[in-house]
Each structure stands twice: as C-alpha cells, then as structure tokens.
Amino acid sequence: GESVGLHLPTLSVQEGDNSIINCAYSNSASDYFIWYKQESGKGPQFIIDIRSNMDKRQGQRVTVLLNKTVKHLSLQIAATQPGDSAVYFCAEKSSTGGFKTIFGAGTRLFVKA
C-alpha cells in the first residue's frame, strides 16, 4: 500500500499556545489536500481541506497553508486546547488518481494543561 513516512513525530505545546504541524507530501500531481484528526482507537475526522489553486485557507481556529513549490503543507491551530490532543495526518488526492486518499506520516500533538 501507499503511505508517506512511518513512525509518528510528536509535538508538545502548552494549553493556549498556537500549534503548527507540518507535512511533506509526495505527489506533485496532487491537487487536493486534507488534514485529519485521529483520536486513539477511532477513525480519522476531517478538519480542513485546501485545493492546489489556493495557498491558504482558514477555518475555525485552524489554518492550512500550502506551498506547492516545496510540496509542503502545514496546519496551524490557534489557542490549542486539551481536546486538540490527538494524531494529525495530512492527506493528498490527485484528480488523475481516482478517488484514492493517500495519508502522510502523522504527528502526535500533546497539549499540556
């Protein structure tokens, strides 16, 4: 199966601080990117997405930045809360690759109260 990277890096932040989670994606043909949150023992939850014709998109407390030149994606979480503690995955899709969603390596976020 396809995947980008193995083993989860960890980010630890203080409650109330901003978090930035980074991801390098693999396919230069990818044109749609998604961030997912996964809590222990559960399936992934959609957080925010961005298409390749954009470089920034904002949601509630979250912002996604896309740099196609270096194939880099980031997720910014403002005023991080204990409930944000989870594993965060970036994922990519290509309109020429069918409906397949390919997941990146993931980052574990710990929020200290």
Added chain:
Amino acid sequence: GAVVSQHPSRVICKSGTSVKIECRSLDFQATTMFWYRQFPKQSLMLMATSNEGSKATYEQGVEKDKFLINHASLTLSTLTVTSAHPEDSSFYICSAPDRDPDTQYFGPGTRLTVL
C-alpha cells in the same frame, strides 16, 4: 454529515481462522469504498479500493487472495482476512465518498487481534 459504520469494532481470533469486517454507509450510497490498515504509531496505509459490482483494486504489495473484498451492494463492503496470522493484527478502517468524490467519510475502525 454522512455516516460510515464498521462491524465489529473489535475482534480476537485464533491464527489460521478467517475474519470478516463489514463497512456500511448508513445514509448514502457508495459505489466506491476504501480499506485502510493502520499499525500502532503508524499512518493509514491504503490496501484496496472496493468497487460495487466489480472486482476490487488492490494496492501494490497487498495480497488479494488474503484480503478478500466484496462490495455486493451500494451500502456494504466487506473485507475478509483469510487464514489470519498474528502479523495481520492491526486497525482496519474503511471510508466512502459521498456525492462529492473529494469528501471521504471514515468508519470508526475495527481492531483485529490474531492470537
């Protein structure tokens, strides 16, 4: 949003037996569903694309005779792990797109433990 369910949520089986995992789209029809496997502290790895009414498409390195996929209706796909071994122990997750193919809804996952 749309809901995808999986059954069972957890299963423990003996080595050599077969285990069937169901993935259902509860309030929408899905001609395509996806099966992922996730080992501890790792990412989700796409195993196969399940196609309603036709054969599944397997990713490179995934044995189609070991992981049997059946998508017999527009709301149900099943993954059967045949002759399971301890190394097949993993978290199996399915997903399905709704009308917008870019929008994926994920199931809650099935934890398989093979003794």
